[in-house]
Amino acid sequence: MPPFSESEARALLDRVMGLSQSEGCSADLQATRSGNIRFARNAVSTSGITDDATLTVQSRYGRKTGTAQVNQFDDESLTRTVRRAEELARLAPEDPEVVPLLEPQRYAAVPAGFVDATAAVTPEFRADTAAASIAAARQQSCVAAGYLVDAASWNATRNSRGLFGYYPDTTADYSITVRTENGGGSGWGGQDVNDVRTLQAESVAKLATEKAAASRDVRAIEPGKYTVILEPAASVDLIQLLLFNNGAREADEGRSYLTKAGGGTKLGQKLVDQRVTIYSDSASPELPCRPWDGEGLPRSRTPWIEKGVVRNLRYTRYWAEQKKKPATAQPGNWIMEGGQGSLEDLIRSTDRGVLVTRTWYIREVDPQTLLYTGLTRDGTFFVENGRIAYAIKNFRFNESPVIMLNNLDALAVPVRVQGSETFGRVMVPPMRIRDFTFSSLSDAV
Amino acid sequence: MTGMAAGALALPPGTRLVPFWNGAITPIPSADKRQLADAALGAARSAGASYADVRIGRYLNQFVTSRETKIQNVTNLESYGVGVRVIADGAWGFAASSEVTPDSVARTARLAVTVAKANAKLQAEPVQLAPQKGYGEVSWRSPIEKNAFDVPLKEKADLLLAAADSGLKSGAKYLQGLLFLVNEQKYFASTDGSYIDQDIHRIWPAFLAVAVDTSSGKFEERFSLSTPTGRGWEYLSGRPDDKMKGPPGTEVTLYGDSYDMIEDAAQAGRTARRKSKAKSVTAGKYDLVLEPSHLWLTIHESVGHPLELDRVLGYEANYAGTSFATLDKWRSKSFKYGADIVTLFADKTQPHSLGAVGYDDEGVATKRWDLVKNGILVNYQAIRDQVHVIGESESQGCCYADSWSSIQFQRMPNVSLAPGAAQLTPAELIGQVDRGVYIVGNGSFSIDQQRYNFQFGGQLFYEIKKGKIVGMLRDVAYQSNTQEFWNSCAGICDQRDYRLGGSFFDGKGQPPQISAVSHGCATARFNGVNVLNTARKI
Numbered sequence: 017m018p019p020f021s022e023s024e025a026r027a028l029l030d031r032v033m034g035l036s037q038s039e040g041c042s043a044d045l046q047a048t049r050s051g052n053i054r055f056a057r058n059a060v061s062t063s064g065i066t067d068d069a070t071l072t073v074q075s076r077y078g079r080k081t082g083t084a085q086v087n088q089f090d091d092e093s094l095t096r097t098v099r100r101a102e103e104l105a106r107l108a109p110e111d112p113e114v115v116p117l118l119e120p121q122r123y124a125a126v127p128a129g130f131v132d133a134t135a136a137v138t139p140e141f142r143a144d145t146a147a148a149s150i151a152a153a154r155q156q157s158c159v160a161a162g163y164l165v166d167a168a169s170w171n172a173t174r175n176s177r178g179l180f181g182y183y184p185d186t187t188a189d190y191s192i193t194v195r196t197e198n199g200g201g202s203g204w205g206g207q208d209v210n211d212v213r214t215l216q217a218e219s220v221a222k223l224a225t226e227k228a229a230a231s232r233d234v235r236a237i238e239p240g241k242y243t244v245i246l247e248p249a250a251s252v253d254l255i256q257l258l259l260f261n262n263g264a265r266e267a268d269e270g271r272s273y274l275t276k277a278g279g280g281t282k283l284g285q286k287l288v289d290q291r292v293t294i295y296s297d298s299a300s301p302e303l304p305c306r307p308w309d310g311e312g313l314p315r316s317r318t319p320w321i322e323k324g325v326v327r328n329l330r331y332t333r334y335w336a337e338q339k340k341k342p343a344t345a346q347p348g349n350w351i352m353e354g355g356q357g358s359l360e361d362l363i364r365s366t367d368r369g370v371l372v373t374r375t376w377y378i379r380e381v382d383p384q385t386l387l388y389t390g391l392t393r394d395g396t397f398f399v400e401n402g403r404i405a406y407a408i409k410n411f412r413f414n415e416s417p418v419i420m421l422n423n424l425d426a427l428a429v430p431v432r433v434q435g436s437e438t439f440g441r442v443m444v445p446p447m448r449i450r451d452f453t454f455s456s457l458s459d460a461v
Numbered sequence: 462m463t464g465m466a467a468g469a470l471a472l473p474p475g476t477r478l479v480p481f482w483n484g485a486i487t488p489i490p491s492a493d494k495r496q497l498a499d500a501a502l503g504a505a506r507s508a509g510a511s512y513a514d515v516r517i518g519r520y521l522n523q524f525v526t527s528r529e530t531k532i533q534n535v536t537n538l539e540s541y542g543v544g545v546r547v548i549a550d551g552a553w554g555f556a557a558s559s560e561v562t563p564d565s566v567a568r569t570a571r572l573a574v575t576v577a578k579a580n581a582k583l584q585a586e587p588v589q590l591a592p593q594k595g596y597g598e599v600s601w602r603s604p605i606e607k608n609a610f611d612v613p614l615k616e617k618a619d620l621l622l623a624a625a626d627s628g629l630k631s632g633a634k635y636l637q638g639l640l641f642l643v644n645e646q647k648y649f650a651s652t653d654g655s656y657i658d659q660d661i662h663r664i665w666p667a668f669l670a671v672a673v674d675t676s677s678g679k680f681e682e683r684f685s686l687s688t689p690t691g692r693g694w695e696y697l698s699g700r701p702d703d704k705m706k707g708p709p710g711t712e713v714t715l716y717g718d719s720y721d722m723i724e725d726a727a728q729a730g731r732t733a734r735r736k737s738k739a740k741s742v743t744a745g746k747y748d749l750v751l752e753p754s755h756l757w758l759t760i761h762e763s764v765g766h767p768l769e770l771d772r773v774l775g776y777e778a779n780y781a782g783t784s785f786a787t788l789d790k791w792r793s794k795s796f797k798y799g800a801d802i803v804t805l806f807a808d809k810t811q812p813h814s815l816g817a818v819g820y821d822d823e824g825v826a827t828k829r830w831d832l833v834k835n836g837i838l839v840n841y842q843a844i845r846d847q848v849h850v851i852g853e854s855e856s857q858g859c860c861y862a863d864s865w866s867s868i869q870f871q872r873m874p875n876v877s878l879a880p881g882a883a884q885l886t887p888a889e890l891i892g893q894v895d896r897g898v899y900i901v902g903n904g905s906f907s908i909d910q911q912r913y914n915f916q917f918g919g920q921l922f923y924e925i926k927k928g929k930i931v932g933m934l935r936d937v938a939y940q941s942n943t944q945e946f947w948n949s950c951a952g953i954c955d956q957r958d959y960r961l962g963g964s965f966f967d968g969k970g971q972p973p974q975i976s977a978v979s980h981g982c983a984t985a986r987f988n989g990v991n992v993l994n995t996a997r998k999i
Contacts, residue, residue: 017559053580054971056776060580064555065572066866068542083536087559097539104535107614109622111531139579147583161778163971193779199787202778269635270673270680273999277678376782379907381918381938384679385997389916389938391909412907412914412940418999437968455993456940459785460911 203227595654601819
């Protein structure tokens with residue numbers, strides 16, 4: 017099925033438009049060829065290759081819409097899918113929130129997205145990556161578990177008003193958790209790239225191994241409020257959760273942390289420390305992404321928080337029309353600006369604090385205050401006088417990213433990183449935060 | 462591509478050279494599936510596989526969503542393809558494709574063998590697969606009364622709109638609704654000689670009601686008290702016999718084998734308003750009385766996950782985590798997981814549960830077994846390539862893949878708390894509590910990667926004083942340690958109160974897969990649990 021060249025994708029979507037009998041039709045194609053390898057206990061556990069392509073068709077009659085999806089592309093399947101979308105649309109009640117199909121748009125060129133070398137990864141390359149990772153752990157008498165997934169995808173969108181977009185993309189994501197043989201210490205590392213030639217699995221594995229070995233003997237310190245140094249993998253989920261919740265409609269409707277008492281939103285208000293700037297930009301060379309969102313809106317550069325001030329909320333096309341505001345595309349990436357120096361520099365300039373490698377199982381406790389709970393994991397250390405002094409037991413935290421970013425102390429240079437459970441494309445800097453709330457100890461290693 | 466004639470591949474006797482199933486709405490004919498399966502198995506064997514299985518899957522989903530009194534989305538999803546798993550040179554390999562013809566499935570099978578051989582050089586020891594007899598041609602279907610996919614869209618839209626209307630009239634300012642239908646049509650065949658055809662149905666009606674106080678800028682949410690279930694449209698019949706009045710002082714109606722979405726939306730509107738005016742909890746130790754609509758999730762996180770053998774062995778170390786329930790604790794035969802009254806069992810056979818199937822995704826008939834017996838850890842959840850580790854000769858039948866394109870692996874069966882032997886109602890249980898909190902519905906949930914430290918919220922919280930519910934509370938979460946928590950279990954209501962809760966979205970694995978799983982329990986009491994106050998100011 018995959019790959020789809022631009023002309024093949026256009027031809028397929030033109031066929032769909034030709035089949036349409038509704039008043040309006042839009043279609044999205046996503047084809048993916050993906051390979052992966054998992055290893056654990058210093059051996060390969062599972063590995064596979066998958067080819068798939070899905071076509072999603074939305075048909076409309078006035079303000080009635082229906083959607084159908086299929087992964088077969090013969091004439092009969094295409095016809096059946098278009099007819100099903102039309103049938104659902106005819107049966108659906110009117111939705112006053114349906115907006116007209118978008119006119120043709122100009123999407124930014126994203127040259128860095130697709131890399132041939134990533135699309136050409138072989139089972140042998142994956143096995144060799146796993147072998148090098150395992151070897152790094154074995155050298156320190158440790159046990160490795162990890163994962164490499166590479167994917168090439170071909171995305172296209174089309175509607176009956178003539179809109180068309182095509183975007184091929186490759187990614188390779190690698191992560192490793194190394195544990196000491198007795199299970200007393202654990203360390204993690206990961207890297208997320210578009211170009212597999214820039215993947216440095218062996219050095220990431222060595223770093224994870226060093227962290228595991230360094231956390232063989234842990235001390236328990238009391239829960240409470242601490243200065244923390246959050247590595248990018250420790251803050252990335254909380255940062256994304258802050259941004260996932262920036263819908264204008266929810267804020268206007270009074271059910272968001274961005275709602276103001278008495279009505280209205282916090283748009284234009286200072287929300288967090290003035291050194292915090294977060295924006296989206298599909299054309300970022302370090303973090304390319306598809307240049308349109310689910311509504312077909314171009315993903316141009318959009319600041320969300322600028323110098324601590326809420327600069328934009330996310331307006332869907334419908335809500336933008338209601339509020340007489342420009343619509344904002346659903347972001348495909350988030351980039352948080354940083355400061356100077358590296359993680360090591362942050363550690364060197366810290367008198368007393370907790371260094372957190374990674375956080376885990378973060379869940380919302382209160383949407384009103386954006387309070388989240390979660391845990392530290394795979395490398396938590398106490399820092400004293402600018403040096404890592406000793407490994408400490410993991411903590412549960414209860415913290416709001418709003419409070420966290422108000423207690424900002426210092427930022428280093430941003431790094432591309434993937435979250436533990438949020439899978440967006442993100443760059444965040446290592447950061448030092450005052451008074452981060454650790455509420456209880458965890459025995460987990 | 463579909464619609465093609467069988468190619469040059471050597472096919473078994475009886476092979477026809479006519480077009481194959483073309484993805485129409487009718488089920489795939491069994492003869493087509495068998496022929497495709499044999500093509501894959503034969504190709505895998507010829508390429509050097511010592512074992513192979515093939516899953517031909519057709520997955521149908523339907524979503525209908527509403528926002529207040531508007532239907533916002535009606536979507537039908539359909540995915541069809543084949544996944545082939547092999548052992549070659551002692552290692553696993555897998556490949557999957559949405560092209561389903563004899564030629565392409567054979568090609569996919571050969572690719573799986575290539576993957577296995579590339580991995581074999583890293584294999585410390587060959588895969589050890591527990592023997593499994595072939596069942597020949599067998600089938601299984603979810604015991605549904607009315608296929609929800611056959612219900613007219615208008616009926617579904619009307620239900621969501623009526624629920625929204627009911628919630629909005631009762632105090633909610635916003636109400637978003639969902640009907641989520643799942644049908645897995647799965648055909649499994651293996652070189653062991655099984656050809657298993659299964660038709661699995663699930664449904665989940667749900668909503669979120671929100672009450673807003675504009676002057677203070679505050680809002681309160683209340684999720685539906687429904688559960689996802691292995692039923693058809695009959696789940697939405699809201700039969701009077703399936704409704705239970707909550708204990709005195711709660712004014713809540715709870716649901717069993719069927720659900721009344723319109724009624725629940727009305728009580729959600731009322732309770733969201735009430736919750737916003739409730740007393741903020743004073744942090745401290747309380748005796749908790751946990752209703753099944755809440756407790757299922759605590760069971761899921763603190764019992765279901767830590768007893769997955771792949772976690773215990775370290776296979777999930779890089780993502781979902783490992784487990785505190787290590788093999789030495791199990792071998793001791795004396796590890797006190799919970800109080801004496803606590804028996805927790807795994808079960809893939811309970812009718813209408815989300816995990817119920819006839820056979821798992823590696824061709825093993827499903828069953829029930831104990832995990833914790835009278836408080837002692839006695840077993841794990843294991844599949845064919847793991848059971849030798851715990852000295853068993855056959856798989857426990859809990860292997861699952863969420864799609865034809867996903868690699869099947871060990872997934873949690875339904876894990877449930879056995880009801881108490883003595884007659885005990887929730888009201889009687891509350892009557893025994895001096896200072897406590899009664900919790901209904903699941904809310905926030907978080908647990909560490911070895912399943913020691915957890916924190917849970919809920920939907921509705923009621924203060925218990927001297928055996929009576931005296932009012933609602935808010936800002937409640939409880940935090941505990943798994944072993945400490947289950948050993949604090951001081952009472953479990955009887956079979957009459959036993960109900961299933963569950964999730965469509967249990968996540969595990971890399972790439973992440975979801976799985977639907979139920980957990981049964983009756984209302985239970987846990988003494989002296991740490992309760993936090995979660996109120997903050999930003």
